[in-house]
Amino acid sequence: MIEFEDVSKSFDGAKAVDRLSFTVAAGEFFVLIGPSGCGKSTTLKMINRLEDYTSGHIRFAGKDITEYPVEALRRRIGYAIQSVGLFPHWTVEQNIATVPRLLRWPRPRIRDRVAELLRLLRLDDDSRHRYPHQLSGGQQQRVGVARALAADPDVLLMDEPFGALDPVTREALQSEIARIHQETKKTIVFVTHDMQEALRLASRIAIMNRGRLVQIGSPIALVREPADDFVRAFVGGDDRGIKLLSLETAAERVRAGESAPGPPIRADAPLSRALSLMIEHATDRLPVIDASGRPLGALHLADFPRQ
Amino acid sequence: MSRPLRSYAMYTGIWRDPLPWTAAAFVALVFGMPALRPLFAAAFPSLERPFYAGASFPSLVAAHLELVFASSAAAVLVAVPAGIFVTRRAGAEFRGVIETLVATGQTFPPAAVLALTVPLIGFGAWPALIALTLYGLLPIVENTVAGLEAVPPDSLEAGRGLGMTGRQLLLKVELPLAAPVLVAGIRTSVIINLGTAAIASTVGVRTLGVPIILGLIGANIAYVLQGSVLVALLAVVLDLAFERLARALARWREA
Numbered sequence: 001m002i003e004f005e006d007v008s009k010s011f012d013g014a015k016a017v018d019r020l021s022f023t024v025a026a027g028e029f030f031v032l033i034g035p036s037g038c039g040k041s042t043t044l045k046m047i048n049r050l051e052d053y054t055s056g057h058i059r060f061a062g063k064d065i066t067e068y069p070v071e072a073l074r075r076r077i078g079y080a081i082q083s084v085g086l087f088p089h090w091t092v093e094q095n096i097a098t099v100p101r102l103l104r105w106p107r108p109r110i111r112d113r114v115a116e117l118l119r120l121l122r123l124d125d126d127s128r129h130r131y132p133h134q135l136s137g138g139q140q141q142r143v144g145v146a147r148a149l150a151a152d153p154d155v156l157l158m159d160e161p162f163g164a165l166d167p168v169t170r171e172a173l174q175s176e177i178a179r180i181h182q183e184t185k186k187t188i189v190f191v192t193h194d195m196q197e198a199l200r201l202a203s204r205i206a207i208m209n210r211g212r213l214v215q216i217g218s219p220i221a222l223v224r225e226p227a228d229d230f231v232r233a234f235v236g237g238d239d240r241g242i243k244l245l246s247l248e249t250a251a252e253r254v255r256a257g258e259s260a261p262g263p264p265i266r267a268d269a270p271l272s273r274a275l276s277l278m279i280e281h282a283t284d285r286l287p288v289i290d291a292s293g294r295p296l297g298a299l300h301l302a303d304f305p306r307q
Numbered sequence: 308m309s310r311p312l313r314s315y316a317m318y319t320g321i322w323r324d325p326l327p328w329t330a331a332a333f334v335a336l337v338f339g340m341p342a343l344r345p346l347f348a349a350a351f352p353s354l355e356r357p358f359y360a361g362a363s364f365p366s367l368v369a370a371h372l373e374l375v376f377a378s379s380a381a382a383v384l385v386a387v388p389a390g391i392f393v394t395r396r397a398g399a400e401f402r403g404v405i406e407t408l409v410a411t412g413q414t415f416p417p418a419a420v421l422a423l424t425v426p427l428i429g430f431g432a433w434p435a436l437i438a439l440t441l442y443g444l445l446p447i448v449e450n451t452v453a454g455l456e457a458v459p460p461d462s463l464e465a466g467r468g469l470g471m472t473g474r475q476l477l478l479k480v481e482l483p484l485a486a487p488v489l490v491a492g493i494r495t496s497v498i499i500n501l502g503t504a505a506i507a508s509t510v511g512v513r514t515l516g517v518p519i520i521l522g523l524i525g526a527n528i529a530y531v532l533q534g535s536v537l538v539a540l541l542a543v544v545l546d547l548a549f550e551r552l553a554r555a556l557a558r559w560r561e562a
Contacts, residue, residue, distance in 0.1 A: 085466075
């Protein structure tokens with residue numbers, strides 16, 4: 001869906017982005033991560049040409065991005081940013097309808113699409129006539145994401161979209177975007193500096209440092225086999241074991257049919273939570289249940305270190 | 308849920324809002340001035356002619372407004388595009404020059420501009436129009452620039468990122484958001500021009516300045532009073548009308 005080939009950007013001689021090559025497949029949740037100033041946001045903004053590049057090629061849907069008229073390209077690529085950037089003089093409905101209106105969709109189709117997106121982002125239907133300043137930060141970002149999705153773009157670019165939210169709201173919105181990704185199968189390119197967020201959401205992570213791509217791979221691969229000390233420190237340093245546990249679920253280690261005393265844990269819960277429960281309740285075994293509460297088996301602490 | 312409250316406020320607002328009754332007082336005074344003739348005669352017994360009758364007051368008001376609107380419209384047509392131009396990337400380097408030029412336009416006293424233009428293009432409406440237009444540019448340019456610069460940068464980034472063209476961004480986002488500040492500039496400009504237009508009578512233009520100037524020359528306080536009360540009241544009415552317009556343009560803030 002998106003292809004970077006040897007892309008560089010120089011700023012007064014310094015390289016902001018240095019010979020970047022990678023491919024984002026259709027339907028992927030691709031996370032660009034790295035410390036501040038590593039070039040991840042610049043890389044993201046190259047895709048919709050808010051930033052230009054000095055050399056190399058970027059292809060979108062098989063064609064070089066410079067072959068598209070720039071506005072047409074941007075209308076096919078959803079864009080959500082940390083500061084949200086809602087238009088303060090427009091209602092929620094008008095904000096969400098921005099791109100469909102630019103594309104001159106008929107009015108009834110726009111109205112239906114707005115209703116659909118309000119439902120998708122779990123916003124009240126009454127909120128469509130509110131103005132941005134009447135919404136909480138979390139609701140504003142929901143509207144921002146809805147606006148980015150409005151014209152059903154092929155790709156969604158998100159630049160630290162949840163960075164300014166409180167931890168509870170951030171967690172809620174992470175769940176929403178994970179669900180939306182599941183439901184819509186959209187290709188998402190997501191920039192963050194929060195490794196926990198990246199591990200939770202990504203199907204693949206690209207770690208950048210000083211304008212270069214350091215390592216690219218699935219969350220588990222990065223935690224298990226960091227390419228160098230920088231990646232090792234970035235993916236959790238001394239806590240890598242715990243990070244690994246957070247990437248696997250109880251279902252993967254359950255001993256089927258066995259029973260155990262203590263508080264039950266759901267099969268889809270991460271092993272890190274199981275470990276936490278064991279410590280809290282001073283036990284080395286937990287009963288495992290499925291989503292409807294039926295017992296599935298037992299989880300043993302002794303099985304955790306298994307590869 | 309806020310709707311009944313708001314309509315209640317609007318109902319009581321008819322009495323609290325000064326615009327309707329100030330406007331009514333102005334209209335009554337413009338057309339009813341001749342009825343006040345005995346009052347002026349009693350107040351200024353030493354004056355041989357205590358009531359200005361050289362022209363009807365409605366015709367003076369019409370001429371005055373015509374001059375103000377023509378010069379303000381010209382000022383808006385020059386100043387708003389100039390303000391837009393210097394806030395675009397292509398025009399950024401002209402910003403200093405243009406701001407200095409319009410500021411200079413305002414440092415000239417209008418009387419001096421009139422004195423300088425009359426020998427060039429003669430007496431009449433044109434020198435007055437030019438002087439007033441130049442004089443009205445500064446607040447509009449300044450407020451256009453200030454309003455456009457106050458547009459949140461993240462809204463601009465989002466607009467561009469979502470695929471708005473520069474023109475769409477300007478018309479749909481930047482100008483509507485800048486409108487309250489921009490209109491405040493036009494308001495200042497119009498109110499200044501309203502007072503300054505009276506001076507244009509010195510070069511033979513018919514305005515409400517005619518009785519004022521004649522009164523000053525002939526030591527006729529009654530004439531001065533009749534002209535200046537109308538100018539002052541007109542300024543109040545227009546100022547209130549602009550205030551209402553500015554509020555309407557920023558209604559989304561109060562929702």
